[in-house]
Amino acid sequence: MYAVANISGQSELRAFAEKWGLVYSSTADLIAFQRRRSALVERCAPPVAMPTKFGVFTAHCYRSLVDGVEHIALVKAQSGNELPHKLKPFLGSTKPALVRVHSECCTGDIFGSLRCDCGPQLEAGLRAIERDGWGVFLYLRGQEGRGIGLGAKIHAYSLQERGLDTLDANTELGLPVDSREYGTGAQILVDLGIRDMRLISNNPKKFTGLAGFGLRIVDREPSHTAPNKENIGYLRTKVQRMGHMLELGDSSDWAENGAPPPVSGGSQTSAASQDEE
Numbered sequence: 301m302y303a304v305a306n307i308s309g310q311s312e313l314r315a316f317a318e319k320w321g322l323v324y325s326s327t328a329d330l331i332a333f334q335r336r337r338s339a340l341v342e343r344c345a346p347p348v349a350m351p352t353k354f355g356v357f358t359a360h361c362y363r364s365l366v367d368g369v370e371h372i373a374l375v376k377a378q379s380g381n382e383l384p385h386k387l388k389p390f391l392g393s394t395k396p397a398l399v400r401v402h403s404e405c406c407t408g409d410i411f412g413s414l415r416c417d418c419g420p421q422l423e424a425g426l427r428a429i430e431r432d433g434w435g436v437f438l439y440l441r442g443q444e445g446r447g448i449g450l451g452a453k454i455h456a457y458s459l460q461e462r463g464l465d466t467l468d469a470n471t472e473l474g475l476p477v478d479s480r481e482y483g484t485g486a487q488i489l490v491d492l493g494i495r496d497m498r499l500i501s502n503n504p505k506k507f508t509g510l511a512g513f514g515l516r517i518v519d520r521e522p523s524h525t526a527p528n529k530e531n532i533g534y535l536r537t538k539v540q541r542m543g544h545m546l547e548l549g550d551s552s553d554w555a556e557n558g559a560p561p562p563v564s565g566g567s568q569t570s571a572a573s574q575d576e577e
């Protein structure tokens with residue numbers, strides 16, 4: 301294999317490869333290929349019961365072999381007569397699991413920040429999986445601020461106070477708009493035995509990011525929460541600049557005075573047809 305250092309663009313590289321009958325690939329392609337082939341995670345604890353205010357789940361904990369970050373999957377898998385805490389609760393089942401892959405958000409998930417919709421999405425996701433009885437809430441740590449980290453996200457907020465939107469604020473800091481990768485999450489889901497799933501998300505990048513690891517997303521379940529006056533700009537930017545599949549309605553649908561919004565419709569599964577609209 302030869303690394304060609306003095307060829308500047310893709311088209312030059314393609315021409316060079318064609319001229320000499322070579323196969324060529326970008327570094328990004330090689331990294332993606334490697335991620336698909338190698339193990340990215342290992343279990344770091346036995347499964348254990350996790351009673352929560354949303355219901356009783358089984359917690360499965362994994363560690364990334366790439367960066368050492370630990371992730372947690374809360375599993376609901378009631379199939380009747382199974383052993384408690386099976387390692388692969390979904391293995392062999394043809395019933396698609398309801399899955400939420402949630403990016404860490406300290407401010408929204410823990411402190412209830414109204415700047416984003418993360419906290420209400422977390423609660424709605426856990427409620428939906430509890431109600432469904434067959435699914436996984438996968439909490440990906442290390443994805444704070446869409447991958448830029450907590451301090452940088454807070455810095456980005458300070459730029460947002462000066463009028464920049466959530467994307468431009470990251471760019472202004474010289475940081476990527478979204479550096480999350482989903483290979484790690486995909487491998488956790490595969491390890492739990494999932495093959496077919498209904499993904500709770502509005503983010504088109506998650507659908508492409510999770511595909512290709514032996515997982516099949518058979519349906520989308522919208523993750524809708526009522527906007528509030530603090531996060532409406534953030535949500536509009538997600539729709540307009542990141543292609544999120546969200547319907548924001550008008551201000552009469554907003555939660556009062558920035559209060560924690562109730563989940564619209566009460567069910568994540570109710571609006572699955574938004575995809576087809």
Ligand SMILES: Nc1nc2c(ncn2[C@@H]2O[C@H](COP(=O)(O)OP(=O)(O)OP(=O)(O)O)[C@@H](O)[C@H]2O)c(=O)[nH]1
Nearest residue numbers: 403404405416443444445446453466501502503523
């Ligand atoms: N950089 C940055 N990150 C943010 C901001 N607000 C929330 N986040 C982070 O965004 C991540 C959540 O991503 P979102 O784009 O809101 O939603 P998503 O998870 O991609 O999509 P859904 O599955 O539809 O929820 C979390 O890691 C949050 O910490 C912000 O203003 N700037």
